[in-house]
Amino acid sequence: MSPPITKPTASLFSSASKPPPPLCTFLFFLLLCILGFYTLHHPHPNPREPKSALRYRNLFLSFSSNFTLASYLRALTLHPHLAGTQPSLDTTDYVYSHFKNHNLETHKVEYTALLSYPSHASLVAHFANGSAVNFSLTEISGKVGPDVVPPYHAYSPSGAAHAKVVFVNYGREEDYRSLEALGVNVSGCVVLARKGGGLSRGGVVKIAESNGALAVLLYVERDGKRGGRGVERGTVMRGVGDPLSPGWAGVKGGERLGLEDSEVLERFPKIPSLPLSCETADVILGSLRGPMVPREWRDSGLSMVGPGPTLVKFTYQGEKKEGTIHNVFAVIRGLEEPDRYVILGNHRDAWTYGAVDPNSGTAALLDIARRFSLLMRIGWKPRRTIILCSWDAEEFGMVGSTEWVEQNLVNLGAKVVAYLNVDCAVQGPGFFAGATPQLDNLLREVTKKVKDPDSEGATVFEKWAATNQVISIERLSGVDSDFVPFLQHAGVPSIDIYYGRDFPVYHTAFDSYDWMTKHGDPLFHRHVAVAGVWGLVALHLSDDSILPFDYLSYAEQLEGHKDVLSNLLVQSISLNPLITSIQEFTLAAKEAEDEARQLRWQERRGDNLALKLRALNDRLMLAERGFLDADGLRGRHWFKHLIYGPPGDYESKLDFFPGIADAISGSTGKSPRDQQAAIQHEIWRVARAIERATSALKGQLT
Numbered sequence: 001m002s003p004p005i006t007k008p009t010a011s012l013f014s015s016a017s018k019p020p021p022p023l024c025t026f027l028f029f030l031l032l033c034i035l036g037f038y039t040l041h042h043p044h045p046n047p048r049e050p051k052s053a054l055r056y057r058n059l060f061l062s063f064s065s066n067f068t069l070a071s072y073l074r075a076l077t078l079h080p081h082l083a084g085t086q087p088s089l090d091t092t093d094y095v096y097s098h099f100k101n102h103n104l105e106t107h108k109v110e111y112t113a114l115l116s117y118p119s120h121a122s123l124v125a126h127f128a129n130g131s132a133v134n135f136s137l138t139e140i141s142g143k144v145g146p147d148v149v150p151p152y153h154a155y156s157p158s159g160a161a162h163a164k165v166v167f168v169n170y171g172r173e174e175d176y177r178s179l180e181a182l183g184v185n186v187s188g189c190v191v192l193a194r195k196g197g198g199l200s201r202g203g204v205v206k207i208a209e210s211n212g213a214l215a216v217l218l219y220v221e222r223d224g225k226r227g228g229r230g231v232e233r234g235t236v237m238r239g240v241g242d243p244l245s246p247g248w249a250g251v252k253g254g255e256r257l258g259l260e261d262s263e264v265l266e267r268f269p270k271i272p273s274l275p276l277s278c279e280t281a282d283v284i285l286g287s288l289r290g291p292m293v294p295r296e297w298r299d300s301g302l303s304m305v306g307p308g309p310t311l312v313k314f315t316y317q318g319e320k321k322e323g324t325i326h327n328v329f330a331v332i333r334g335l336e337e338p339d340r341y342v343i344l345g346n347h348r349d350a351w352t353y354g355a356v357d358p359n360s361g362t363a364a365l366l367d368i369a370r371r372f373s374l375l376m377r378i379g380w381k382p383r384r385t386i387i388l389c390s391w392d393a394e395e396f397g398m399v400g401s402t403e404w405v406e407q408n409l410v411n412l413g414a415k416v417v418a419y420l421n422v423d424c425a426v427q428g429p430g431f432f433a434g435a436t437p438q439l440d441n442l443l444r445e446v447t448k449k450v451k452d453p454d455s456e457g458a459t460v461f462e463k464w465a466a467t468n469q470v471i472s473i474e475r476l477s478g479v480d481s482d483f484v485p486f487l488q489h490a491g492v493p494s495i496d497i498y499y500g501r502d503f504p505v506y507h508t509a510f511d512s513y514d515w516m517t518k519h520g521d522p523l524f525h526r527h528v529a530v531a532g533v534w535g536l537v538a539l540h541l542s543d544d545s546i547l548p549f550d551y552l553s554y555a556e557q558l559e560g561h562k563d564v565l566s567n568l569l570v571q572s573i574s575l576n577p578l579i580t581s582i583q584e585f586t587l588a589a590k591e592a593e594d595e596a597r598q599l600r601w602q603e604r605r606g607d608n609l610a611l612k613l614r615a616l617n618d619r620l621m622l623a624e625r626g627f628l629d630a631d632g633l634r635g636r637h638w639f640k641h642l643i644y645g646p647p648g649d650y651e652s653k654l655d656f657f658p659g660i661a662d663a664i665s666g667s668t669g670k671s672p673r674d675q676q677a678a679i680q681h682e683i684w685r686v687a688r689a690i691e692r693a694t695s696a697l698k699g700q701l702t
């Protein structure tokens with residue numbers, strides 16, 4: 001039985017009246033004792049803060065349990081749960097029931113979306129010596145159940161190719177130029193590429209297509225010692241969200257484009273592609289003759305690039321079909337500012353078992369729900385509303401989160417304080433984080449409060465600082481996970497955190513609970529740490545009377561971006577608009593900081609500042625929205641953020657100012673004068689965006 005579906009209303013969700021939580025008296029007193037214990041033994045370090053907020057944060061940390069995290073992960077990963085399939089519905093119900101059982105206001109929101117599944121693939125190689133091999137394209141292993149989807153590229157068209165094979169290294173434009181220099185033309189060939197070099201799967205296919213290839217075979221080099229096996233599935237769709245409802249929500253009965261609509265067709269590659277295992281790729285690559293590989297490609301272990309003499313006969317049959325996807329939400333209403341939202345999100349759907357990707361994050365989300373529910377029983381109510389989100393169909397292109405953001409755009413723009421994303425939460429050792437820069441400080445402070453999972457007596461911060469020369473926080477320009485619609489479309493300050501990176505069983509059938517207990521996090525202490533950092537960040541953002549946003553840090557980062565940019569540009573292009581706008585932004589950031597300091601002082605005196613705090617907080621919240629531009633990026637207008645977003649060119653040297661990056665690399669066919677004018681125009685656009693952020697931060701009309 002599915003629970004009733006509640007559609008979000010103008011305030012994101014209808015306020016459902018909910019029965020009072022059944023209070024277990026014993027538990028209540030037990031918690032009161034813990035609370036008393038904490039008050040006694042944790043003297044208040046910061047006299048400015050209300051004591052209760054600190055107490056709740058300490059309690060939140062003390063409620064951690066690696067056992068519950070492990071049990072959630074076990075339950076979520078019993079079966080593969082690809083979006084749109086029956087086992088995926090079971091995980092939907094599991095998450096929904098979990099929220100409900102913890103007495104949280106729970107919602108389920110459905111959308112219709114175009115998904116993509118494989119029906120048949122074959123690959124036969126004919127070698128020069130006359131022999132042929134019919135490759136098995138499944139992931140062979142006794143442990144892999146029949147319910148694991150075979151390796152494929154979602155949204156690849158069906159098709160066939162019978163042609164010579166060429167090795168194209170990473171499949172970047174520069175790789176094709178190297179081949180050209182060797183006299184190799186890939187037109188009419190099947191290209192075999194290794195994944196890497198900063199190029200997305202879809203990018204490899206797009207470039208191959210433009211170079212005249214008939215099909216793409218893609219493999220991932222794996223280090224066997226790290227447990228790397230299997231074949232990497234993934235999407236090759238361009239853009240994000242449901243392709244049949246671009247820019248609006250795919251609600252049931254709503255407007256949908258047709259499959260043959262040009263706007264839909266341009267989201268998909270025109271040539272078929274398939275992921276291959278390393279072993280299969282090795283057999284084919286080893287049989288190629290022709291020119292020697294360029295020196296820079298030697299680490300591939302190959303000697304000759306082809307084309308041929310090996311011929312492959314490749315077919316792929318897939319099905320694009322509309323399915324129903326389900327986002328699940330738990331809402332904890334804020335006491336003082338119920339109409340301000342702190343959103344925590346993680347996707348639930350997985351290519352296979354999804355122990356790392358994404359359910360290590362889901363386990364953390366469920367544990368945070370459990371712990372927040374415990375806090376509520378002893379009287380905690382956040383100042384602002386917290387929403388826990390479990391997204392569907394992220395693997396197909398951030399579909400669940402994108403549809404929801406598109407549906408709620410106005411309310412999100414006006415009311416969301418921050419979005420906190422966790423995807424592959426635990427991949428191995430080492431803490432990593434991405435954030436918009438006003439959140440850097442909060443992240444650092446919070447990691448000082450959480451125990452490091454791998455070194456006794458150290459905090460996450462100490463270990464993080466010790467393993468890096470400078471603590472580095474990534475910027476969220478990539479199109480990697482569910483922060484994309486929040487930041488790059490809606491301008492919401494965002495964070496993304498994880499333990500470990502580049503885990504070897506990514507998108508394979510081996511991303512299982514078993515792998516997690518053997519390699520990723522045997523004692524589930526890293527899960528505890530991620531949940532701790534994630535939850536504490538949320539508690540600060542929901543409970544601090546003044547939002548812990550540091551725009552001086554943003555100003556510094558903009559300054560840094562400008563310096564990198566200036567090294568790439570010729571003298572005749574003026575950076576003055578950018579320089580001036582950053583100076584003004586810096587002044588506004590200083591003013592906001594002074595104002596916050598003053599308000600904190602008045603707050604300590606006991607003044608009633610509700611409206612003043614609200615006014616400052618709104619300015620802090622809205623400043624990020626200033627970076628949005630109504631027209632968006634040229635040719636990709638869904639991407640509205642002019643500071644962080646994906647550059648159109650896969651080989652761009654900039655991973656910020658995507659509009660400027662596009663103008664710099666979009667040189668082909670333009671006269672130098674026109675190109676300079678285009679770059680100058682994009683610099684002006686960024687400068688105006690920064691000015692909008694400045695005026696939002698100041699909160700004044702001219």
Ligand SMILES: *[C@@H]1O[C@H](CO)[C@@H](O)[C@H](O)[C@H]1NC(C)=O
Pocket residue numbers: 122124134135
């Ligand atoms: C290759 O093997 C598959 C599965 O065993 C089979 O269906 C297919 O007909 C074979 N193709 C050729 C050309 O032998």
Ligand SMILES: *[C@@H]1O[C@H](CO)[C@@H](O)[C@H](O)[C@H]1NC(C)=O
Pocket residue numbers: 180185186187212
């Ligand atoms: C490669 O071959 C195709 C078809 O023969 C031709 O149209 C194209 O111009 C060639 N490309 C280069 C770079 O020579």
Ligand SMILES: *[C@@H]1O[C@H](CO)[C@@H](O)[C@H](O)[C@H]1NC(C)=O
Pocket residue numbers: 127128129130131283286287
């Ligand atoms: C033919 O060549 C392929 C590819 O190099 C090789 O794997 C296979 O063993 C060879 N077969 C014979 C019979 O030599």
Ligand SMILES: *[C@@H]1O[C@H](CO)[C@@H](O)[C@H](O)[C@H]1NC(C)=O
Pocket residue numbers: 066067070522523524
């Ligand atoms: C939880 O941590 C304890 C202490 O390190 C460990 O003994 C236990 O096995 C862990 N539990 C799980 C499920 O990994």
